[in-house]
Amino acid sequence: MNIERLLSTNGLIKQAPTTDVILSRADKVSPNPxxxxxxxTYDDKGHTIDSLKYYLFVSNLATSLQETGRLSEATILVAxxxxxxxxxxxxxxxxxxxGEERANFVRKVxxxxxxxxxxxKMSEYINSPDFLNxxxxxxxxxxxxxxxxxxxxRTVPESKxxxxxxxxxxxxxxxxxxxxxxxxxxxxxxxxxYDNVARTIAQNVNKKQVMSLFLTPSFPIGMNWSYFFANExxxxxxxxxxxxxxxxxxxxxxxxxRSNPDYIKELxxxxxxxxxxxxxxxxxxxxxxxxxxxxxxxNNEAPVTxxxxxxxxxxxxxxxxxxxxxxxxxxxxxxx
Amino acid sequence: xxxxxxxxSNMKEQNQQSTITEIxxxxxxxxxxxxxxxxxxxxxxxxxxxxKSTKRFTEYHPDPSKSMLTGVTFAHRDLExxxxxxxxxxxxxxxxxxxxxxxxxxxxxxIFEEVLWMQKQGAEVFIPVTNxxxxxxxxxxxxxxxxxxxxxxVIPSIIAMGFSPExxxxxxxxxxxxxxxxxxxxxxxxxxxxxxxxxxxxxxxEGENPGTIFYRGGVQLAQILLPxxxxxxxxxxxxxxxxxxQYPYILLARDAALKKGFVPPAATFxxxxxxxxxxxxxxxxxxxxxxxxxxxLENVKRKIKSAYTGGSPSATFQKEHGGVPEICPIYQxxxxxxxxxxxxxxxxxxxxxxxxxxxKQAVEEVSExxxxxxxxxxxxxxxxxxxxxxxxIKSILTE
Numbered sequence: 001m002n003i004e005r006l007l008s009t010n011g012l013i014k015q016a017p018t019t020d021v022i023l024s025r026a027d028k029v030s031p032n033p034x035x036x037x038x039x040x041t042y043d044d045k046g047h048t049i050d051s052l053k054y055y056l057f058v059s060n061l062a063t064s065l066q067e068t069g070r071l072s073e074a075t076i077l078v079a080x081x082x083x084x085x086x087x088x089x090x091x092x093x094x095x096x097x098x099g100e101e102r103a104n105f106v107r108k109v110x111x112x113x114x115x116x117x118x119x120x121k122m123s124e125y126i127n128s129p130d131f132l133n134x135x136x137x138x139x140x141x142x143x144x145x146x147x148x149x150x151x152x153x154r155t156v157p158e159s160k161x162x163x164x165x166x167x168x169x170x171x172x173x174x175x176x177x178x179x180x181x182x183x184x185x186x187x188x189x190x191x192x193x194y195d196n197v198a199r200t201i202a203q204n205v206n207k208k209q210v211m212s213l214f215l216t217p218s219f220p221i222g223m224n225w226s227y228f229f230a231n232e233x234x235x236x237x238x239x240x241x242x243x244x245x246x247x248x249x250x251x252x253x254x255x256x257x258r259s260n261p262d263y264i265k266e267l268x269x270x271x272x273x274x275x276x277x278x279x280x281x282x283x284x285x286x287x288x289x290x291x292x293x294x295x296x297x298x299n300n301e302a303p304v305t306x307x308x309x310x311x312x313x314x315x316x317x318x319x320x321x322x323x324x325x326x327x328x329x330x331x332x333x334x335x336x
Numbered sequence: 337x338x339x340x341x342x343x344x345s346n347m348k349e350q351n352q353q354s355t356i357t358e359i360x361x362x363x364x365x366x367x368x369x370x371x372x373x374x375x376x377x378x379x380x381x382x383x384x385x386x387x388k389s390t391k392r393f394t395e396y397h398p399d400p401s402k403s404m405l406t407g408v409t410f411a412h413r414d415l416e417x418x419x420x421x422x423x424x425x426x427x428x429x430x431x432x433x434x435x436x437x438x439x440x441x442x443x444x445x446x447i448f449e450e451v452l453w454m455q456k457q458g459a460e461v462f463i464p465v466t467n468x469x470x471x472x473x474x475x476x477x478x479x480x481x482x483x484x485x486x487x488x489x490v491i492p493s494i495i496a497m498g499f500s501p502e503x504x505x506x507x508x509x510x511x512x513x514x515x516x517x518x519x520x521x522x523x524x525x526x527x528x529x530x531x532x533x534x535x536x537x538x539x540x541x542e543g544e545n546p547g548t549i550f551y552r553g554g555v556q557l558a559q560i561l562l563p564x565x566x567x568x569x570x571x572x573x574x575x576x577x578x579x580x581x582q583y584p585y586i587l588l589a590r591d592a593a594l595k596k597g598f599v600p601p602a603a604t605f606x607x608x609x610x611x612x613x614x615x616x617x618x619x620x621x622x623x624x625x626x627x628x629x630x631x632x633l634e635n636v637k638r639k640i641k642s643a644y645t646g647g648s649p650s651a652t653f654q655k656e657h658g659g660v661p662e663i664c665p666i667y668q669x670x671x672x673x674x675x676x677x678x679x680x681x682x683x684x685x686x687x688x689x690x691x692x693x694x695x696k697q698a699v700e701e702v703s704e705x706x707x708x709x710x711x712x713x714x715x716x717x718x719x720x721x722x723x724x725x726x727x728x729i730k731s732i733l734t735e
Binding site for chain 1: 392393395396397398415416419420422423424
């Protein structure tokens, strides 16, 4: 798999470091592997196809680096402890179990698609002396620097600042301390807020800085144009990829192990699609994930060109919807 | 002596030439300044009133109206409240009234085509013909005069534009007195102070008559909120396409809607269509500024031929520098109603079409439209009853 082509996949990559920058980081950390990372929380509504997009991409990136002769280590973090910080004490055990289920899901993805992802749960390291030491240093640095502390506050939605303030912004510090020693962190665009703080801290102590790689946002399916028009800003942020219940839209998400393929086909048929590249295209997004899954299953290293095929008129809206409806069932839903 | 005389003649010619050049350049500069003012006027208004551009809507809607695509409908307030009903074919309404002080002209046509587009998107259309306002503000001499114009010239033209009788409700205010009960009902939720503040009454030295104040603070709002009364299916999203000068009504209507437990009406804002005389918006009060849908073809030709344009007095200069389409009433007439506006704009601003040719094409386009429209008028006149709103409004009179 050619790294250059992977990083220039239209409709998949929102923002990425250049190939040269990535390869040079890999060379710099050698003989250690370059650390690739994607972390997520979860809810109780199931595992989304949008999470699978990240798993497959991180795995593809690791493979493409290995093919250049560099060592890489691809990790998926299931942030169970972080998830539990946001649920009441009465639900903590339940959510820890859900965390194990999410980790098992990633392991199942490894089996189905041979993705070779290393699965880690936050609870496995959060109380380790090394991590606690890293987090304490992070907190210390931020508290000593008002600008950094402001940046930490910005990682929290405005409505939750007071609550997080009372909790000492531990959710944010856990996240920052987790990513500070990574090489490449893959995630949705809004995570730039954490990444920036981590980079500033690393810069202050002359350490290598984590690089951010953002994939395209995720969108609900089965929604018509009016939903997207009325939700200003959705083009940039989408909905939370890894939480099926994000904005209570679980009925408009593809939930692996749960969604009925016929129902999904109907949603796809009713989905908004625009020939304008700048607008959300939930069907294309699902199509790209399905093609990545197909390529993995067939051991095919061909680039995913679905976005170009659609926007350059080689595939019509009708054909795209048909193709995506079939492929999502064949290469994803039927495998779980 | 002869030599001196020859020199004088050359100087005179040179002076004449330089005067013409100065005039041409000054004219061009004035037109560019006018364009700048025109563009900034709508941008400033959008910002000042906290409105949103309609660009996002045209990107998302699968088949936006010509008015939105050409930027004639340039801004909106709370269009978000309507789109779900629009997309899912749930009930919503559009309200667009007009003053029957004269026949419909192309400025009206532009707005009613937008309303017609909304009807095709599923809206129930309400058209108040405000003959009471025409009388109160002195546009006509009597209520009966504006009433007559409403039935003879205005309503048939609206019908001839292709509105569906099942989804269109036209009423002449003075013939639909139930509206005044609604006006009483709504005016109870406003204060005179607020109405004064919004409309700036009192600035006129002669003052306003009480009827005008009641009209603005009651009747106008009743027209806007009418579709949300029980008789018309109750509370629902609605929209009012208006000129930017009508914004105060929208504010008051939104306020009154909240107090009545209705959905605050949304609004789209439409640019004024420039009058053919270049002296402001197309208006029935300046007959040569407007082409009426009832004009005969000779009049159409005369008005267009003598119209102000965004071109230059010098064809050579215009070929070199291009015209200024944004302020040209002929460009607006053609682009808003007939041709592909981007192509015409390009042709005009690059000097590839001159005003004479453009006017000739405009005469053809307008004449063709008017001829067709006028053939529909006689049938439309026989169908007025199918469109008139007659439903009595009892809900506010019973417990």
